[in-house]
Amino acid sequence: MATTIAISGKGGSGKTTLAAMIIRFLLARADSRAVLAVDADPNSCLALTLGVESAATIAEIREQARAQPPSNAGIDRLRSVEYGIQQAITEAAGFDLLTMGRPEGPDCYCAVNNMLRNFLDELSSQYQFVIMDNEAGMEHLSRRTTNNVDLLCIVAEPTSLGALTAQRICELARQLPIAVEQIGIIWNKAADSKKLNAIETFGYVPYDKAVSDASMQGKTIFDLAEDSPAFLAVCKILEHKLNLKDDKSISAMKRDTRS
16 A cells, blocks of 8 residues: 655645645655656646656546547546556656646546556555645545545645645645545745644745756756755655654555555
């Protein structure tokens, strides 16, 4: 069973950058190809931040499956969806990437979504970690494209709007028909000060000029120095939330998150 970490937050809060930092953190500690990155934001910026090009999107597979004529229903459609997902997996250095793509249209997608859910569950079970970069509305979580989330990290800036958005995302998450073990806020570009009584604070990530410069220059998260204050802060948060110590193996880490 994979450990699933979902990241959410309003546009511009830094959630995709933090999602990429979490992936980089895990790549240094996990077995080869043990991390599945899922870009569940319609803006689809995670691939760019990780320095890879997405092969295809789940949205394209969904539309192709819906467009199949009735004579191709049943097993042919199942095989088509399964083949499409395999083709949509982007293999990168040490991790795989799956891009969800744009939201659904006004028509009914129930049958195709059920097939997608089954195959995505099976796919996720092949990894030790699944990292999902979600939109603020968490449409893909609400569609149950994953059944369980171990950590839901809400990224927010320390402003009144950031706090309000975090509260709304938390309320939505608690209404979802899936299991979410822990929900908390990661305050971005913040010192150790902002707190919300109703939501746990996972930690604080300070403003880091190197992160802004890398974004402006089109660099990836792997171009960031290891001693970057922002990256070190993310590492500290993950070490704490996953009960990870330097001398622990990745298997021990997974046992801790399930205890």
